[in-house]
Amino acid sequence: MAAKSEVYVLGGYQTDFARNWTKENKHFSALMREGVLGALERCEIAPEEVESAHVGNFAAELYCMQGHLGAFFTEVDPKFSGLPTSRHEAACASGSIALLAASAEIEAGRYDLQAVVGIEQMKTVSAAQGGSYLGTAAWYDQEAKGVEFPFPKLFGRLGDEYDRRYGLKDEHLAEISRINYDNAKLNANAQTRTWYMNKQHALCRTEDNPAVGGRIRISDCSQVTDGAVCVFLASRAYAEKWARGRGVELANVPRIKGWGHNTARLRFDDKIAESRDQQYVLPHVRSTITSAWKRAGIADVNGVDGIETHDCFTTSEYMAIDHFGITAPGESWKAVEAGWLAIDGKHPINPSGGLIGAGHPVGATGVRQLLDATLQVTGQAGAYQVEGAKTFQTLNIGGSGTTSVSFIVAV
Amino acid sequence: MSSAPAQIRKLATGRRLEHVVVLGANGTMGYGGAALFTQAIPRVTFLARTREKAQEGLAAATKQVRSETVANRADVGSYEELDAKLASADLIFEALTEDFALKQQMFDRVEKSRRADSIVATVTSGLSINELAEGRSESFRRHFLGLHLFNPPNVIVGTELIAGRDTDPALVDFIEAFASVRLGREIVRTHDTPAFAGNRVGFKLLNEVAQLAEQIGPVLADRLVGPYTGRALTPLATIDLVGWDIHRAIVDNVYEKTHDEAHASLRLPGYMAKAMQRGVLGNKSGGGFFKRDGKTQLALDPASGDYRPVLELKLPKLDYIERVAALHAVGRYREGLAAFLAAEGPEAEIARRVIAGYVSYAFHRAGEVTDTITGIDMIMASGFNWAPPSALVDLMGAAAAAQMIERAGLSLPALLRDAAKSARTQRFFRHPQLNVGKFFVAS
Numbered sequence: 001m002a003a004k005s006e007v008y009v010l011g012g013y014q015t016d017f018a019r020n021w022t023k024e025n026k027h028f029s030a031l032m033r034e035g036v037l038g039a040l041e042r043c044e045i046a047p048e049e050v051e052s053a054h055v056g057n058f059a060a061e062l063y064c065m066q067g068h069l070g071a072f073f074t075e076v077d078p079k080f081s082g083l084p085t086s087r088h089e090a091a092c093a094s095g096s097i098a099l100l101a102a103s104a105e106i107e108a109g110r111y112d113l114q115a116v117v118g119i120e121q122m123k124t125v126s127a128a129q130g131g132s133y134l135g136t137a138a139w140y141d142q143e144a145k146g147v148e149f150p151f152p153k154l155f156g157r158l159g160d161e162y163d164r165r166y167g168l169k170d171e172h173l174a175e176i177s178r179i180n181y182d183n184a185k186l187n188a189n190a191q192t193r194t195w196y197m198n199k200q201h202a203l204c205r206t207e208d209n210p211a212v213g214g215r216i217r218i219s220d221c222s223q224v225t226d227g228a229v230c231v232f233l234a235s236r237a238y239a240e241k242w243a244r245g246r247g248v249e250l251a252n253v254p255r256i257k258g259w260g261h262n263t264a265r266l267r268f269d270d271k272i273a274e275s276r277d278q279q280y281v282l283p284h285v286r287s288t289i290t291s292a293w294k295r296a297g298i299a300d301v302n303g304v305d306g307i308e309t310h311d312c313f314t315t316s317e318y319m320a321i322d323h324f325g326i327t328a329p330g331e332s333w334k335a336v337e338a339g340w341l342a343i344d345g346k347h348p349i350n351p352s353g354g355l356i357g358a359g360h361p362v363g364a365t366g367v368r369q370l371l372d373a374t375l376q377v378t379g380q381a382g383a384y385q386v387e388g389a390k391t392f393q394t395l396n397i398g399g400s401g402t403t404s405v406s407f408i409v410a411v
Numbered sequence: 412m413s414s415a416p417a418q419i420r421k422l423a424t425g426r427r428l429e430h431v432v433v434l435g436a437n438g439t440m441g442y443g444g445a446a447l448f449t450q451a452i453p454r455v456t457f458l459a460r461t462r463e464k465a466q467e468g469l470a471a472a473t474k475q476v477r478s479e480t481v482a483n484r485a486d487v488g489s490y491e492e493l494d495a496k497l498a499s500a501d502l503i504f505e506a507l508t509e510d511f512a513l514k515q516q517m518f519d520r521v522e523k524s525r526r527a528d529s530i531v532a533t534v535t536s537g538l539s540i541n542e543l544a545e546g547r548s549e550s551f552r553r554h555f556l557g558l559h560l561f562n563p564p565n566v567i568v569g570t571e572l573i574a575g576r577d578t579d580p581a582l583v584d585f586i587e588a589f590a591s592v593r594l595g596r597e598i599v600r601t602h603d604t605p606a607f608a609g610n611r612v613g614f615k616l617l618n619e620v621a622q623l624a625e626q627i628g629p630v631l632a633d634r635l636v637g638p639y640t641g642r643a644l645t646p647l648a649t650i651d652l653v654g655w656d657i658h659r660a661i662v663d664n665v666y667e668k669t670h671d672e673a674h675a676s677l678r679l680p681g682y683m684a685k686a687m688q689r690g691v692l693g694n695k696s697g698g699g700f701f702k703r704d705g706k707t708q709l710a711l712d713p714a715s716g717d718y719r720p721v722l723e724l725k726l727p728k729l730d731y732i733e734r735v736a737a738l739h740a741v742g743r744y745r746e747g748l749a750a751f752l753a754a755e756g757p758e759a760e761i762a763r764r765v766i767a768g769y770v771s772y773a774f775h776r777a778g779e780v781t782d783t784i785t786g787i788d789m790i791m792a793s794g795f796n797w798a799p800p801s802a803l804v805d806l807m808g809a810a811a812a813a814q815m816i817e818r819a820g821l822s823l824p825a826l827l828r829d830a831a832k833s834a835r836t837q838r839f840f841r842h843p844q845l846n847v848g849k850f851f852v853a854s
Contacts, residue, residue, distance in 0.1 A: 016846040023643075025853035030742030034848050037742075185595035186416075188844040193595050194568055196476035198450050200483055208478050344417065382843070383591065385416040 012231030013038030035228030093398030095366030118367030156214025166330030184353025191359030258296025569794025641798025
């Protein structure tokens with residue numbers, strides 16, 4: 001078998017996650033268009049160079065009454081007409097699944113340049129309606145039907161499970177929220193960059209910060225977001241040509257060095273039952289992280305300079321901290337207290353602000369994480385740049401810890 | 412500021428900022444600024460003429476950001492306690508009424524009781540920073556600067572930073588870093604010119620539309636310079652929101668102190684002055700150009716001062732706006748603006764004249780109110796939520812934009828003349844992250 005081609009990330013573009021495209025009277029196709037055109041321009045790629053496109057999206061059929069999203073890619077530029085395109089869905093991990101499919105095609109030598117678009121328009125419906133749609137990322141009939149805001153409740157239970165096994169304090173969750181909001185203030189595309197937040201507010205237990213599911217308060221939640229992100233993945237051959245044209249060394253073009261991908265059982269109770277006697281609360285998530293390290297030839301978390309993780313709720317970031325091995329299982333609070341998660345800390349997590357601060361357009365999040373990782377390792381992350389970052393890892397989770405995907409991007 | 416991000420983050424923590432005293436904390440900018448500070452500064456003192464007024468400011472701040480935790484970091488007092496409160500202040504944020512003499516009197520008192528290393532910032536939107544600092548001690552002048560927030564500051568991040576002649580440059584760098592990193596501000600440095608950059612360029616357009624309303628009525632004027640031209644809120648609705656008295660203060664100030672090529676467009680329309688005598692101040696007085704009577708939307712008739720139901724007004728057919736909006740709706744902004752430029756009829760011509768005036772005025776001010784056009788672009792984008800002038804030029808193409816300006820009978824700025832002649836396509840707006848599309852609302 002011929003050696004697999006390496007997969008390079010040439011860069012990309014993110015729309016401003018604070019935008020409300022419904023208020024702008026814009027159609028879904030405008031969101032796709034801005035994301036893709038922005039990436040073409042940023043990466044200085046001509047439309048005719050693109051060979052294939054993968055679209056990650058969770059639920060446009062529900063939010064926008066629109067399916068067949070791969071075909072919308074061809075609407076962006078007349079030169080895209082006829083391109084092979086497809087759409088991928090795995091709840092909040094949809095974007096990463098699209099990336100996996102695109103990178104596999106490059107490894108297989110089918111194409112040299114692929115566009116990957118993550119996209120979701122969510123502000124088309126009320127919060128309650130949207131919450132119910134999100135419930136389809138769980139086992140809807142059994143876990144979400146008739147439940148108001150099912151996901152905060154499921155991730156509230158993740159916190160409860162931590163509490164039961166190891167103990168969990170609200171102040172540590174509040175600090176995680178505070179860090180994400182503070183980082184978001186440095187990110188011109190973050191949804192919450194103007195929102196009022198500090199640790200005191202995150203700890204506030206009144207109607208200014210109401211509970212939405214067990215221990216989960218509003219300040220513990222990621223956001224309802226409209227957004228599109230587009231990145232370009234390329235083979236070594238294309239990346240060489242592209243780098244030459246820009247006077248850049250190939251070694252300075254980021255590469256996907258490793259990936260991990262696992263799918264656990266759908267229902268939260270089943271996952272917890274499976275891990276009952278194990279150290280890690282979500283062992284399949286741990287496996288996703290470690291298999292990415294293994295493929296990248298990295299021993300542990302000290303081999304990465306920063307992480308963009310899936311903080312759909314503060315409890316999911318709390319889980320990620322020990323699953324990444326930043327602390328021993330159950331001791332994530334130590335990293336929170338020690339200040340390791342700050343941009344200038346020992347293990348920066350979510351310098352972009354993450355899903356809590358930057359926003360969470362469901363199908364776009366995995367692609368946004370990969371783009372942020374790419375910006376970090378090329379020194380282009382602006383005010384939220386981790387100094388000297390060369391290797392960054394992502395963790396994107398669909399459902400209640402069900403589908404997990406991780407990428408390691410490095411120069 | 413061109414330092415690396417890590418250095419900027421470090422710079423933001425480079426000075427002690429643990430106590431801020433807000434003067435005029437019951438006013439909109441006072442309590443708005445104070446609320447903002449409570450996010451990042453451990454102690455925020457709300458001062459006003461009376462303790463009760465300061466308490467009202469605290470209540471308004473709490474309501475604005477919807478967090479009762481504001482009170483945990485706040486204390487209140489009257490100016491009688493000024494000396495004691497200022498003794499520990501690292502930052503003194505002055506937000507009194509826009510009255511030069513009043514501010515001077517306050518600064519006399521501040522001079523006496525401030526610590527020599529305390530920063531004094533004024534939120535003035537129109538008074539000269541150098542004139543306010545004139546005759547004061549060296550320590551005061553070195554530590555004095557303008558920090559012009561836009562209302563409401565918890566929503567609008569654009570902020571103008573104005574250094575005086577004697578302001579310590581290191582202090583200006585620190586405030587820029589702190590306000591960006593800790594307060595989420597989009598800082599634009601402007602020169603100490605009347606109304607600085609944002610209000611100079613922005614209120615010129617607003618006032619021009621108010622003048623236009625006298626000829627064609629407020630409904631049509633607002634429709635012609637509406638969202639499809641690159642803004643979320645229409646111009647006259649903006650004046651109603653800002654308040655007519657504030658509008659008058661700003662345009663009168665600019666009209667008096669500047670004599671540029673668009674001087675006449677800064678003159679407050681007579682009908683507005685008359686209506687203000689009757690107490691019309693915009694939304695805060697129950698109505699301005701527009702108001703509601705139950706479910707009926709009413710619009711002002713500038714000639715008579717009466718209000719008429721909007722639905723009874725006969726407007727010309729504006730098909731071209733629908734065509735432009737339909738293109739914006741699918742993200743085809745370039746094509747949308749091309750349709751705007753090509754649209755026939757007197758209405759489209761009026762609209763193009765206003766937009767041409769906006770672009771031309773902004774480019775003429777580059778170098779005068781900010782170092783380059785980018786400063787004006789950024790404050791129009793982040794302070795007004797309007798399409799930046801450069802972005803309009805880029806989307807239209809420099810030659811088409813230049814033609815629009817010349818056809819409107821306006822003077823063509825040299826930058827645009829050169830770009831229009833050049834064979835190479837020149838890009839004026841190059842902010843790496845700002846989405847230009849967001850300004851072109853499809854209506």
